[in-house]
Amino acid sequence: MAAASAAPAPRGGPTPLFGAYGIVKRFGAFTANDGVDLEIRAGEIHALLGENGAGKSTLMKILYGLLEPTEGVVTHQGDIVRLANPEAARALGIGMVFQLFSLCENLTVAENIALVMPAALTGRALAERIARLGADYGLHLDPARPVWSLSAGERQRIEIVRCLLQNPKLVILDEPTSVLTPGEAEALFAVLERLRDEGRALLYISHRLDEVRRLCTRATILRGGRVVGTCDPRAESARSLAAMMVGTGVSGVRPKSVGGSRGERLVLDRLTLPAPGLHGTPLRDIALRVAGGEILGIAGIAGNGQAELFDALSGESRAPAAGAVRLDGRAAGHLGINARRRLGAAFVPEERNGHAAVPPMSLSENALLSRHATAPLTRFGLLRLGAARALARRLIDAFDVRGAGPDPAAGTLSGGNLQKFVVGREILAEPGILVINQPTWGVDAAAAARIRQAVLDLAGRGSAVVVISQDLDELFEIADSIAVLHAGALSRPVPTGATSRAALGLLMGGVGEPETQTGEPPAAPAIRTAAPVL
Amino acid sequence: MRLDLLPRARRSPWLDLLAPALAFLAAVLIGGIAVAILGVPPGQAFLTYFVAPLSEVWSLQEVALKAAPLALIATGLAFCYRANLWNIGAEGQYVAGGLAGGWVAVAAHGSQGPTVWILPAMLLAGTLAGIAYAMIPALLRVRLGVSEILTSLMLVYVAQLLLDYMVRGPLRDPQGYNFPQSVSFEDAARLPLLMEGESLHAGVLISGLAIALAALVLARTLFGFEVRAVGASPRAARFAGFSDARLTLAVFAISGGAAGLAGICEVAGRIGQLQPEISPGYGFTAIIVAFLGRLSPPGILLAALVIALTTIGGEGAQIDLKLPLDLTRAFQGLLLGLVLGADVLTRYHVRIVPGGAGAKVTP
Numbered sequence: 001m002a003a004a005s006a007a008p009a010p011r012g013g014p015t016p017l018f019g020a021y022g023i024v025k026r027f028g029a030f031t032a033n034d035g036v037d038l039e040i041r042a043g044e045i046h047a048l049l050g051e052n053g054a055g056k057s058t059l060m061k062i063l064y065g066l067l068e069p070t071e072g073v074v075t076h077q078g079d080i081v082r083l084a085n086p087e088a089a090r091a092l093g094i095g096m097v098f099q100l101f102s103l104c105e106n107l108t109v110a111e112n113i114a115l116v117m118p119a120a121l122t123g124r125a126l127a128e129r130i131a132r133l134g135a136d137y138g139l140h141l142d143p144a145r146p147v148w149s150l151s152a153g154e155r156q157r158i159e160i161v162r163c164l165l166q167n168p169k170l171v172i173l174d175e176p177t178s179v180l181t182p183g184e185a186e187a188l189f190a191v192l193e194r195l196r197d198e199g200r201a202l203l204y205i206s207h208r209l210d211e212v213r214r215l216c217t218r219a220t221i222l223r224g225g226r227v228v229g230t231c232d233p234r235a236e237s238a239r240s241l242a243a244m245m246v247g248t249g250v251s252g253v254r255p256k257s258v259g260g261s262r263g264e265r266l267v268l269d270r271l272t273l274p275a276p277g278l279h280g281t282p283l284r285d286i287a288l289r290v291a292g293g294e295i296l297g298i299a300g301i302a303g304n305g306q307a308e309l310f311d312a313l314s315g316e317s318r319a320p321a322a323g324a325v326r327l328d329g330r331a332a333g334h335l336g337i338n339a340r341r342r343l344g345a346a347f348v349p350e351e352r353n354g355h356a357a358v359p360p361m362s363l364s365e366n367a368l369l370s371r372h373a374t375a376p377l378t379r380f381g382l383l384r385l386g387a388a389r390a391l392a393r394r395l396i397d398a399f400d401v402r403g404a405g406p407d408p409a410a411g412t413l414s415g416g417n418l419q420k421f422v423v424g425r426e427i428l429a430e431p432g433i434l435v436i437n438q439p440t441w442g443v444d445a446a447a448a449a450r451i452r453q454a455v456l457d458l459a460g461r462g463s464a465v466v467v468i469s470q471d472l473d474e475l476f477e478i479a480d481s482i483a484v485l486h487a488g489a490l491s492r493p494v495p496t497g498a499t500s501r502a503a504l505g506l507l508m509g510g511v512g513e514p515e516t517q518t519g520e521p522p523a524a525p526a527i528r529t530a531a532p533v534l
Numbered sequence: 535m536r537l538d539l540l541p542r543a544r545r546s547p548w549l550d551l552l553a554p555a556l557a558f559l560a561a562v563l564i565g566g567i568a569v570a571i572l573g574v575p576p577g578q579a580f581l582t583y584f585v586a587p588l589s590e591v592w593s594l595q596e597v598a599l600k601a602a603p604l605a606l607i608a609t610g611l612a613f614c615y616r617a618n619l620w621n622i623g624a625e626g627q628y629v630a631g632g633l634a635g636g637w638v639a640v641a642a643h644g645s646q647g648p649t650v651w652i653l654p655a656m657l658l659a660g661t662l663a664g665i666a667y668a669m670i671p672a673l674l675r676v677r678l679g680v681s682e683i684l685t686s687l688m689l690v691y692v693a694q695l696l697l698d699y700m701v702r703g704p705l706r707d708p709q710g711y712n713f714p715q716s717v718s719f720e721d722a723a724r725l726p727l728l729m730e731g732e733s734l735h736a737g738v739l740i741s742g743l744a745i746a747l748a749a750l751v752l753a754r755t756l757f758g759f760e761v762r763a764v765g766a767s768p769r770a771a772r773f774a775g776f777s778d779a780r781l782t783l784a785v786f787a788i789s790g791g792a793a794g795l796a797g798i799c800e801v802a803g804r805i806g807q808l809q810p811e812i813s814p815g816y817g818f819t820a821i822i823v824a825f826l827g828r829l830s831p832p833g834i835l836l837a838a839l840v841i842a843l844t845t846i847g848g849e850g851a852q853i854d855l856k857l858p859l860d861l862t863r864a865f866q867g868l869l870l871g872l873v874l875g876a877d878v879l880t881r882y883h884v885r886i887v888p889g890g891a892g893a894k895v896t897p
Binding site: 085314316336337338341347349351354355356357358359360361365368369370372373378381382383385 | 754755757759766769772777887
């Protein structure tokens with residue numbers, strides 16, 4: 001076919017392995033991609049940067065055959081190709097590692113891999129290939145382990161192995177480090193560099209600018225569905241990359257103004273809870289104290305009891321002893337979530353859709369969801385819909401929540417906008433105590449900065465804040481002290497200035513100081529223990 | 535080849551209204567073909583089914599009298615189904631309500647003194663009996679985790695046999711020549727007629743009021759919000775501080791109370807005595823009505839009228855056109871299937887994916 005002539009001449013250098021030219025994708029009136037050009041060459045790790053809603057996912061899905069572009073062409077070695085479905089993309093050598101793993105929890109590693117393999121490849125032969133790949137790349141996996149028993153890093157290895165078994169020429173990775181510990185991320189980087197050196201192309205999508213600067217030699221930056229620039233990220237600073245992504249200079253968060261500390265506002269006293277279910281984590285003897293004006297960061301790898309700790313703090317699961325949870329000096333372990341809210345506490349769970357918000361309900365109804373017990377939104381059991389709408393409007397204005405129409409359904413908002421809404425809903429209540437789990441997970445840089453600033457400002461006004469996060473950068477940015485949750489036990493909090501990523505990384509991996517937190521917990525924010533410096 | 539259902543980004547409100555109308559049209563067309571195969575001109579059958587019942591005063595009243603209990607029971611069930619709780623036993627709660635209310639009427643029969651209390655006491659007893667009977671599956675679920683689907687369904691037969699025993703035994707009319715039925719209620723124990731010499735009685739008004747109240751509760755109260763939130767997202771409802779157990783008991787109480795009230799309204803209205811059969815399956819048909827009306831009170835009211843219309847029309851078709859009753863039932867089932875199918879199409883669009891199935895990973 002006369003494809004090569006139809007494709008625009010590659011700009012500089014040899015014919016790219018894969019190219020996308022003039023990609024336009026419209027969903028109704030909304031244009032997700034607007035004339036996007038992208039060239040990916042063999043042997044490079046190419047970063048795709050952009051805020052949530054910039055069109056990264058759409059472009060990625062077009063390259064993987066999940067969506068077809070409205071206009072524009074995709075080329076493979078200069079020839080125009082049509083990627084009608086993922087099979088066609090895979091046949092051309094395009095593989096994909098998804099951000100949210102598509103694995104069946106109750107099947108084993110080998111079974112999960114066999115699911116996407118040709119039927120002929122099963123049993124012993126498959127197990128051998130998995131083992132060989134594992135040895136080659138350092139992707140160690142036990143084919144017989146059931147997936148539910150694996151960590152996020154191990155699950156990601158399954159996805160990568162699944163992808164590599166098809167010997168891809170281009171691997172698309174969507175936010176691959178969002179669920180990994182620093183150590184696991186390092187191991188991943190080694191694998192990615194190895195793949196690059198083998199001459200494969202990698203398209204790397206991430207919010208973490210320092211990773212992009214470290215790994216990638218070229219970056220394409222999207223904003224509002226258009227390419228706003230390509231650059232060599234190694235020659236840029238994280239701040240200049242972020243500025244290109246959001247279009248305006250992103251300032252780091254302002255330090256909080258230190259307000260009058262009000263003494264201990266949130267206390268957990270030897271809180272022990274059995275595991276809530278088959279795959280849950282029991283909480284073991286957890287003690288913490290957070291003073292007014294203080295932000296305590298809780299680091300840890302997903303699945304080490306974060307959800308259980310959050311539920312115990314929020315009252316969604318109740319403590320066996322009333323005194324195990326104290327809010328502003330009052331025993332609250334036996335209280336439900338609304339009683340705790342009435343004591344001045346507020347909570348932001350990790351999962352936006354389906355926990356913090358009801359996706360099909362409007363924002364005003366979602367404002368009711370957590371505020372009906374504490375805000376004047378009902379009268380004699382009747383909803384004051386006008387008041388709820390006014391509250392939602394205030395939230396939308398204060399936190400710049402963008403959605404379609406004046407009162408859109410929560411499920412139609414992008415992740416960053418819904419998170420701003422959910423965080424804003426709690427912070428606008430001026431809680432004395434705020435517990436927030438993964439405040440900026442999967443949120444773009446501008447929204448994340450806004451959320452962090454709001455949390456800092458709240459603490460500056462005298463509230464006690466607990467931030468549970470897997471993002472160490474975030475904790476270093478906003479927390480006064482950091483403790484690590486590992487296997488349901490919490491390490492002693494250490495002032496942020498007195499610890500390091502390496503030290504926390506070891507604690508997150510279960511090595512470091514022994515978890516014997518008996519007796520009186522350290523009075524925050526005083527320094528009791530020196531960080532284990534390694 | 536494979537079919538993928540992809541959620542629509544936005545739902546058009548017009549499509550939401552149009553979809554059930556188109557589903558109804560499709561059901562009529564398919565029904566017309568079936569009628570033609572049975573050797574009856576479809577046009578004539580259409581007139582008998584859908585137009586004739588609306589053309590005379592008596593048949594209009596029949597439609598209203600049939601629609602009232604259906605809509606009342608279905609509205610109660612909508613609370614359960616919205617909260618993802620499956621009360622299949624409204625028929626039993628209906629029978630319990632009719633029996634308890636009828637019992638009051640039998641007990642008060644022939645008593646001296648004022649009689650104004652009898653009818654309110656019957657309605658109250660019927661409603662409370664429906665609630666109490668629905669509490670059995672609700673408590674079993676809350677306390678022991680027993681599936682409410684099985685228990686509520688099985689309790690239907692218990693209630694029916696209890697009624698059967700009562701009208702053959704303790705509540706039988708001593709002067710009734712051993713017929714299995716109670717005394718005929720006195721006027722004070724009957725729902726008053728709305729028009730002299732006609733059949734429409736006050737039960738229709740009671741149903742209408744109850745449905746309006748339910749619509750208000752569902753849309754405008756915190757409790758209604760709770761029901762909707764639990765149905766849409768149980769985890770988020772717990773985050774809102776709503777208790778599963780309390781909600782389970784509450785929605786079962788509402789659906790049981792509504793069914794019980796419908797039961798006593800039928801007994802105190804049209805029937806006027808207790809007998810072994812007091813329901814032509816209202817409690818089960820109401821499940822269809824609830825889903826046909828998409829679990830919203832206005833929709834349920836409309837669906838109840840459509841089902842009542844086809845039932846009355848079906849009786850006419852049996853007499854005038856010798857068409858079987860099963861045709862009516864098949865049509866009602868067809869209508870439900872098409873409405874639910876149309877509902878799926880308003881929320882998703884279908885993408886046909888050619889090629890092999892199975893070995894595909896989509897996010």
